[in-house]
Amino acid sequence: MQNVKTPKKLIEVALPLDDINAASAREKSIRHGHPSTLHLWWARRPLAAARAVIFAQMVNDPGGDRGYAPGMTKAQAQLERERLFGIMRRLVTWENTNDGTVLAEARAEIIKSWVEICEQNKSHPQARELFAPARLPAFHDPFAGGGALPLEAQRLGLESFASDLNPVPVLINKAMIEIPPIFAGRRPVGDPLPSDQQMDLSENWAGTAGFAADVRRYGEWVRSQALECIGHLYPSIDLPSELGRGKATVIAWIWARTVRSPNPAFGHAEVPLASTFILASKPGKEAYVEPVVDGDSYRFEIRSGKPPASAKSGTKVPGKGSGFVCILSNTSIDGKYIKEEAQAGRMGVKLLAIVAEGQRGRIYLPPSEEHEKTALQAKPEWVPTQELVGKARDQMPLYGMNTFGDLFTSRQAATLSTFSDLIHKSRQKIAVDAAAAGMDDDPTPLRDGGRGAVAYAEAISVYLAFIVEKMAETHSSLCTWSNAPKNELVVSTFRRQAIAMTWDFAESNPFARSSGSVEKITEAICRVLPTSIPASASGSSSQANAQAQSITAGKVVSTDPPYYDNICYADLSDFFYVWLRRTLRPVFPDLFATLSVPKLEELVASPYREDLKGQAEEYFLSGMTSGMRQLAKQAHPAFPTTIYYAFKQSDTTDLGTGNTGWETFLEAVLQAGFAITGTWPIRTERDARSIGIGANALASSIVLVCRQREANAPSISRREFLRELKEQLAEAIEVMIGGSEGVSPVAPVDLAQAVIGPGMGIFSKYAAVLEADGTEMTVHTALTLINRMLVEGEDDFDSDTQFCMSWFDEQGWAAGDFGKADVLARAKGTSVERVRQAGVALASSGKVKLLKPLEYPSDWLPEKDNNTPVWEALHQLIRALRAHGEAAAGSLLARMPQRAEPIRNLAYRLYTLCERKGWAEDARAYNELITSWASIDAASHEKGHIGSQADLDI
Known part of the structure; x- marks a missing residue:
């Protein structure tokens, strides 16, 4: 935009990267009270990183003639920058997430920078719209996902807008930034629970404390009503005499899937497909299942003590994919046979063991015929019939599972549908209670801006619906039993970003007091509200296609778009959507209007939706370019836009850091009219020292810092680009390697990613870089040239070191031919003998080897x-x-x-x-x-x- 004076922001100059990375890595181990426990979403960015990035993109850098302190010396600028880094270090600490003093300090700096920008632009034609000192610009994330970025923008005092095409993240963001500010500071209206602490009559229900109390109270009401309806489906277990008799609450029932024996002599028998018989592996407290065969039948007994080696793999053939053996005849059961049986509807289940609560830990008991019969005779009133599609299908249809309803046992489906129905009933009760407590009896619904009793009841039901969602995650037939020494518990459905087949599975008891129980789930949700939800500035979450939305206009933007083909969010989120739709459609009819999540417009390179992989890539490039163009055109001109892109460690190759998705994504950003002014590698998973080369987990997020490219940007030749790259990139690399006062150097593991920023900054500021034949240089070529700078420049070292670098590149630590080494050494201005005398290499028998x-x-x-x-x-x-x-x-x-x-x-x-x-x-x-x-x-x-x-x- 013309005539806008835009000082460089802190994020365009320097960051306390080590501190941000350490806080981000630490946050991954925090669960209690973390927003990620509100509702599952994949590949969330750490709150610490989101908070730091938004702060740094809004605060002016103190150095240079474009800073907010003209005339400041370099030393003074560095001192001021270090002061800002101190604020950031306090800001990213988990314990300070809702610390009023720290947040006030950060907000003051944002306001200070904003006032300076407004002063510089007070004569701008749109000063009243864009540069009003009394009103901070709002924030928008058009790919809101799990909501870390909109939440942290709100925490920093900005009015926050979130949008997404997918209804599930839209609802998650409503629960984090839209609903809490509406009902903050209110007393709870539900009847106190016996477990509630005694509250002083003058108690100040600040923030979401009162709202969270009502979620807990009405969550307990739903639980108690459900217990009356379906409690009989979850019986207690009679303990044997050696365990003191009496009754114990069951934590979980462990099942194995079955098929008919392929041996004709035993074809009438259903035999188990168990991947393990180990129940507990803690030394001294081991427990396992022992199958006892009696002619053409079998039963399972529970043994304690060190299990035999065969128990580890159950009836599965180790290392043979889906191969098993018949427990009765020892006949091989191959994968093809299992799939045929499953697709014919002949895959069943058999109870392996029962896990109960004991006074000193878990108690493992043999299967009960009564318990098995009770579970199998459950009759759900409703089962989701939506078909699994795309990434959600994967292998499931091979085993006869074609719909989302097929992923649940009849007892699980009955339980989830019962809870869903009761949440509908709870809305009526909450509205009546709220009106009786003095809340405005306004019938305006939440979706239309209601603030009264009806809207309050609908708001509470959103979080009650999340209880059903988390139950679905821990109450499907894809959950497993963890026998690890410190974690004997049910492991939820999404152990990875896919819906994966399980042979033996664990069925939780929702009325117990263990993981997966309604009580534990409700408590986890309620802890998030007062702990991590700011409920300060207003927020809004809406469904919108990033390619066509206009919400961004005049707003600060930080966003975390889909990563090419890493995760097919729409396919997987149907798992939750089918239950949300049943529970909340009356509250948000437009949001849940479709039978499943919209997929055709989702911005992922998904070959199954296109005929060819190339078409999928083109679809992603075209769509992402449109989405980025909306940001480049509409984002507030005084601030850079920050965009996250997650990298796998395996994306680093001999050509440098890159892959098809990364290059296509960069291409989209540049085609949209952005110029890159910086890149920052944010460590979002584990400490850099613990990451092995080639690890396939997402390791870092590159945060791109972008500004709109000058409309009259010129084109340059390849030769001019290389000369500028060599001049400027070497200096940038030296700064990254050397660090600066108060700021640690960029770690080697992150250097290849960090150097992309200054390199692409040069490339992207021009309309085009022209090759010798007049064609435009591709992003791939530019990245290759930038990455090459990291390993070139050996002329800076002595001749012996130059030889060692080249020989190491060619041979590693292995011995190579003397003749080749001699030629290389002469070319570097040294000799093999000189290198040998230096004590860094061995030369004998016609071979040369580095030590x-x-x-x-x-x-x-x-x-x-x-x-x-x-x-x-x-x-x-x-x-x-x-x-x-x-x-x-x-x-x-x-x-x-x-x-x-x-x-x-x-x-x-x-x-x-x-x-x-x-x-x-x-x-x-x-x-x-x-x-x-x-x-x-x-x-x-x-x-x-x-x-x-x-x-x-x-």
């Missing part, structure tokens, strides 16, 4: 070595670090302080090389050195730059 770090001598002293290549200094440091720790490595570095910078630079280069070749262990050594560099450097300064042999303990 590994642990093969270097431990009594080496750099000041007594007249020929010390940087290669040698680096690997001596690695040897000292691995053998004796950071203090020893620091003592060694103190003897060669002038080599610190080239050592560190070489470690980055070699890490990148190893990562791309898949040399995991070697890459780890270089990564460990860099991540320990601050401590090593501090130890070297403590030791002083001259030491003696006596105190050099390496």
Whole structure:
């Protein structure tokens, strides 16, 4: 937009990345009170990362002539930047999630920057619309998903808008940012529970405390009503005399699927397909199922003590996919036969064991004929008939499961439909109670902006519906029993981002007090509301196609769009939608108008929806470009747009960091009219040191920082692009490697991703980069050239190190032909003999081999070595670090302080090389050195730059 003065934002200059990453990684282990426990959604971004990114994209950077403090010296700017980093460090700490003081400090900085922007743009033609100092711009996420970004924008004081094509995340966002502010600060209207704490009459029901109390109270009402209706389906179990007799509450029933024996002599018998007979594996408290065969029948008994080796695999043939053996005849049961039986409707179930509550832990009991009969005779009033499609189908139809109803036992379906029906009834009760408690008896529904008793009842029912959703997740025939020593419990349906077949499954008791019970689920939901939901600024969540929406106009944007073909959200979310639709359609009729989640317009590269993979890619590129164009045109011009893209570690190859999805996504961003002004690798899963090369889990999110490209941006030639890339990228890499005061260097594991920012910043600011033949350079080519910069530039090192780098690239630690080594050494200005004398290689019998770090001598002293290549200094440091720790490595570095910078630079280069070749262990050594560099450097300064042999303990 013309004439807009836009100071650089903090996110376009620097971030306390280590602190953000540490907080994000830690958050993954937090469950109690975390919004992720409200309702399952896939690939959520950590709240810490979302909060930090939004703060940094709204706060002006203090340095440079475009900052909010013109004339500030570099040192002053750095001090001010460090002050802002201090706020961010406090802001991302989980314990400060709802800390009023910390949040007020952050909001004050956002307002301060906003006022400065408004002052700079007070003469703008649209100043009243876009630059009103008294009104912060609103926030919008057009791919809202699990809602981390809209929630954190609201927490930072912004009016927050969320939209998504999928009704399930639309509802999740309503529950997090739209509904809580409407009913914040109200007293509960339901009858207090015996478990409620005694409240003072003057109790201030601030925030969502009162609302959460009503969710708990009416959740208990639904539970008690359900117990009356279907409690008989979940009987207690009689304990044997050795366990003290009496009755015990059942936690779970463990079942095995069955097929008829393929042996004609036993064809009348249903035999179990059990993947394991182990029930508990804690040393000293092991329990397992022992099948007892009696002619043409069998039964299951429970044994304690160390199980036989055969119990581990049940009746499954180890390592043979879906192969099993008949428990009666030992006949092989192959996968083809199982599928034929299942598709013919002849796959059944058999009770394996019963898990009950004991005074000192779990009690494992043999199957009960009465319990099995009770479960199998349940008659649900309603079962979802929507068909599994796309990613939700996967292997399920192969085993006779074609609809969502097929994923549940008859008892589970009866339970879920009963709870759903009772939530309908609860709305009437809540409305009556609310009116009786003095709430406005306004009949306006929630969807039309109602604030009275009717709307309140509908709002509470949204969270009660989430109870049914979480029950569906833990009450399907795809749940399993975990026999791990510390986790003997039911494992929910979505162990991964797919609906996967299970042979033996665990059926929870919703009326027990264990995981999967209504009581535990309700408590988890209620803890989220006062713990993590700000309920401060207003919010709105709506269903909208990102390609055509106009909600973004004049708003700050941070978004986390779909990742090419990683997750087919629409297919999987039907699992929840079928139950939500039944429960909440009267509350949100438009949102739940369709029988299933909209799929044709979903922005994923899904080959099954297209004829060919190429068409799927084109569909994704076209759709994502349209979506990004809406953002580029409409987003508030004073702020960059931030866009997340999740990477797998396996996306790093010899060509650099990239894959088809990443390149297609970048192409869409650039075609939409964005220029990239930065990229930040946010660690969203695990600590960088623990991630193995090639691990297939999502490891990092690259956060793209984008601004609208200048309308009159010129085109340049490939040669001009390369010259600018070489000039600017080398400096950017050096800053990333060296870090700055108060900010740690970018870790080697993240460097390949971080360097994309400045590289693509150069590429994307031009209308086009033209190849020699006049064609436009592709994103793939640009990424390849950018990544190449990480491993080039060896002329910065001594000739011996240059040889070692090239020989290592070619041979690794293996021996190679002397002739080839000799030619390479001469080309680098050295010789094989000189390298051998330097002590970094062996040369004998016509072979040349580089020494590994642990093969270097431990009594080496750099000041007594007249020929010390940087290669040698680096690997001596690695040897000292691995053998004796950071203090020893620091003592060694103190003897060669002038080599610190080239050592560190070489470690980055070699890490990148190893990562791309898949040399995991070697890459780890270089990564460990860099991540320990601050401590090593501090130890070297403590030791002083001259030491003696006596105190050099390496």
